[in-house]
Amino acid sequence: MLKPLSETIRPEKGGYKPAYGIKYPNKPGGFDLSDMVQFKQGQPYDYFHKLRKAAPVSWWELPEGVEMAGYWSLTRYEDVKACDSDAKRFSSQKGGILMGYMEDENFVSNLRPVKRLSAASLNSMINLDQPFHIPLRMEHRPFFTPDFVKKLRGSVEAEVDRLLDKMEAIAKTQNGYVDMVPHFSERLPLFTVCEMLGVDQKDRPKIVRWMHYLELAGYILADPESSVSPLFVGKFLWNVRQMFRFGEKILQERRDNPRDDLLTLIANAKLDGKPMEQNYLDGSWLLIVFAGNDTTRNSLSGTMKLLTQFPDQKRMLTEDPALMPKMTPEALRLVSPVMYMRRTALEDAEFSEQKIAKGEKIVMWYGAANRDPEIFADPDRMDIHRNNAADHLAFGTGPHVCLGQRIAIMQLEAAYARILARFPKIRWTGRVNHAPSNFVHAISSLTVKLH
Numbered sequence: 247m248l249k250p251l252s253e254t255i256r257p258e259k260g261g262y263k264p265a266y267g268i269k270y271p272n273k274p275g276g277f278d279l280s281d282m283v284q285f286k287q288g289q290p291y292d293y294f295h296k297l298r299k300a301a302p303v304s305w306w307e308l309p310e311g312v313e314m315a316g317y318w319s320l321t322r323y324e325d326v327k328a329c330d331s332d333a334k335r336f337s338s339q340k341g342g343i344l345m346g347y348m349e350d351e352n353f354v355s356n357l358r359p360v361k362r363l364s365a366a367s368l369n370s371m372i373n374l375d376q377p378f379h380i381p382l383r384m385e386h387r388p389f390f391t392p393d394f395v396k397k398l399r400g401s402v403e404a405e406v407d408r409l410l411d412k413m414e415a416i417a418k419t420q421n422g423y424v425d426m427v428p429h430f431s432e433r434l435p436l437f438t439v440c441e442m443l444g445v446d447q448k449d450r451p452k453i454v455r456w457m458h459y460l461e462l463a464g465y466i467l468a469d470p471e472s473s474v475s476p477l478f479v480g481k482f483l484w485n486v487r488q489m490f491r492f493g494e495k496i497l498q499e500r501r502d503n504p505r506d507d508l509l510t511l512i513a514n515a516k517l518d519g520k521p522m523e524q525n526y527l528d529g530s531w532l533l534i535v536f537a538g539n540d541t542t543r544n545s546l547s548g549t550m551k552l553l554t555q556f557p558d559q560k561r562m563l564t565e566d567p568a569l570m571p572k573m574t575p576e577a578l579r580l581v582s583p584v585m586y587m588r589r590t591a592l593e594d595a596e597f598s599e600q601k602i603a604k605g606e607k608i609v610m611w612y613g614a615a616n617r618d619p620e621i622f623a624d625p626d627r628m629d630i631h632r633n634n635a636a637d638h639l640a641f642g643t644g645p646h647v648c649l650g651q652r653i654a655i656m657q658l659e660a661a662y663a664r665i666l667a668r669f670p671k672i673r674w675t676g677r678v679n680h681a682p683s684n685f686v687h688a689i690s691s692l693t694v695k696l697h
């Protein structure tokens with residue numbers, strides 16, 4: 247029987263040394279891929295170029311005192327693709343998809359709502375291998391088909407218009423300037439996942455609030471310079487508790503009174519042939535909210551940045567909106583909203599002549615792979631006519647390839663078709679903030695001038 251992954255994936259010990267010799271010992275200095283705070287400057291594309299050249303497979307250890315095993319970093323496109331495609335040899339289930347799990351001794355992490363949150367982040371399909379993963383993924387399919395996405399597009403477009411109305415009204419009071427993140431990029435993806443899940447209008451503001459708390463808490467914990475007030479901790483715990491109560495209640499309601507929505511599907515989904523227990527139910531509805539939320543948000547904001555940095559590309563798109571489907575893969579390639587996924591080797595393996603032993607961790611850096619000059623000529627340039635942009639790995643590849651990619655692309659296209667038609671002169675002002683995360687390319691604010 248499948249045990250909850252939160253009981254099988256255990257915190258790691260530090261001090262591990264790789265079993266085979268390190269082929270590329272001289273990785274360039276200047277950036278630490280394990281240090282979330284350094285990602286406040288955005289993705290380290292220049293560093294990725296140096297690293298790919300000097301040490302395409304590099305060994306990273308955590309500083310002394312951090313109880314987390316070291317890991318291999320892959321930065322070449324072909325290596326990332328080979329690892330991501332081969333789920334038989336590179337497991338998501340063995341150690342999860344995050345860089346590592348530390349034993350956290352502070353009192354907040356030991357509180358029940360926080361423990362339930364950590365468990366929910368592990369108990370879902372993204373962390374499962376076969377034979378459990380594919381059947382569960384297949385159950386979700388009706389809400390990710392081209393037909394479903396087509397039906398959803400109308401309501402997404404209407405929401406884009408509503409959000410742009412509001413954004414314009416706010417900009418009018420601020421000399422034409424507005425922060426696109428809180429007023430647009432973070433609103434649209436939450437609207438879309440709520441539509442898919444079937445969350446009632448009255449409950450949606452709560453989801454927005456919970457996501458805010460979860461993010462703030464994550465960033466505060468990641469940034470040692472920030473201080474957490476006891477008041478914030480109290481509010482955070484209350485919100486997490488409410489979120490789980492809501493999930494439990496709404497999934498029970500869907501079992502009693504089924505509707506045509508994704509929550510009903512999750513409430514009745516089977517895992518390993520049996521109805522899912524509460525721990526996987528928690529993880530499964532939250533996976534959709536988390537996976538569909540800040541990924542899409544950052545692709546929306548990141549695309550605005552790109553279109554300002556490459557005005558010739560923006561001009562082409564404004565003059566010919568039919569080019570939108572060519573723009574989206576190129577923007578996703580350059581933004582790479584998910585920075586990495588991690589795997590654990592189930593047997594000895596080799597990438598770029600570096601031997602990796604069974605049990606060792608591998609981190610696949612999508613942003614580095616997507617700018618590999620061996621695959622994408624002049625990789626840092628936006629070129630919507632690039633003939634292989636669709637080969638990007640921003641959605642991963644292999645059996646876990648992003649289930650929501652059609653939903654994400656539809657939102658990007660719907661958003662930019664309407665943004666550029668309405669505000670053809672819109673531009674990013676150069677002001678941007680990134681939250682401290684090395685997992686998602688987290689753009690926390692991006693100021694634009696509308697006209």
Ligand code: HEM
Pocket residue numbers: 330371372373383439442533534537538539541542545582583584587640641642643644645646647648649650651653654
């Ligand atoms: C630009 C937006 C998005 C990006 C860049 C993105 C990226 C990714 C990546 C890299 C993975 C892991 C792939 C792998 O391990 O090979 C993934 C998995 C997943 N994504 Fe997305 N995603 C986006 C939007 C969405 C949306 C909108 C949804 C749902 C509404 C979604 C749902 C999922 C789910 C459920 C998985 C797990 C699939 C599995 O394990 O089989 N994603 N996504």
